[in-house]
Amino acid sequence: MTATATKPTTTPVRSKASAGPDRSAGRRxxxxxxxxxxxxxxxxxxxxxxxxxxxxxxxxxxxxxxxxxxxxxxxxSLWENIGRVVSYDDGIFGRWFLNSAIYAGVGALLATYFAAAGGYALAKYEFKGRNLVFGTILGGVLVPGTATALPLFLLFSQMGLANTYWSVLLPSLVSPFGLFLCRIYAQATVDTSLIEAARIDGAGELRIFHTIGLKVLTPALVTVFLFQLVGIWNNYFLPLVMLSDSELYPITLGLNNWLSQVDRLPEFYELTTGGVLLSIIPLSIAMVVLQRFWRGGLTEGAVK
Structure with a gap:
């Protein structure tokens, strides 16, 4: 009778090299x-x-x-206060709200588009003086808006644009920071091979920019748009210098006008606090709605 030897079973030991990277760092x-x-x-x-x-x-x-x-x-008394806000002085708050929506919405949208176009051009096109143009525009980031308000007022007064929508809207169309961000982002994410492939297929430069450039730049565009939207919506000094007609006031200037009257009319406290609450709702909605584009836009136009 012969005994059959059984081969011992051994469990394979996973080496440290094949265990994968250590992800425990920073989790203490x-x-x-x-x-x-x-x-x-x-x-x-x-x-x-x-x-x-x-x-x-x-x-x-x-x-x-x-x-x-x-x-x-x-x-x-929330609903009573809001009712007073929207009905006071024949609904002047609604007019201020609409003015702010025009200034901030149109200004932020056009400023984002111009910043994207300028940043894309500076990043993807070679031309003489490109760095000089970029450096000059970048210098605009260092200039505070209060320093340019008075020269802009004098210029618009000579052009007949003071105390109009254009006097607040036109300065909002320029975003040196937005152009800087779009140029840096375009250099890092817009692949040159995509542009060359589109040119081979017969696409024009504007079509390439609108179909490829804007999609890849989505996270940067959302950032620029939100910065411009919040900056224009909260802007106080420029409308204060440019506007004298209360019908053209944005919310910031209108609420400050109400606040200046609380010494003689204490009920303006209710109007001011209610108006401030209503004024932050659009910015909160914009932040909640647009934040998903930061995540979804990171892979738009990626090269496989």
């Missing part, structure tokens, strides 16, 4: 707690003023100064 509990705490602090820094505005807009003038500023009053 202490660093996670610190990062989370910093993010909470930053979130509170931005959310607490918004919360205060909402709470204040639910109070009457008496409750605004006699109750805790960070908690609601016994009487909830």
């Amino acid at each position: 509990r202490s660093s996670t707690i610190i990062v989370t705490a910093l993010l909470v602090v930053v979130a509170l820094y931005f959310l607490i003023p918004v919360y205060w505005v909402f709470v204040a807009s639910t109070k009457s003038t008496e409750d605004l100064f006699s109750t805790n500023g960070f908690w609601f009053a016994p009487t909830f």
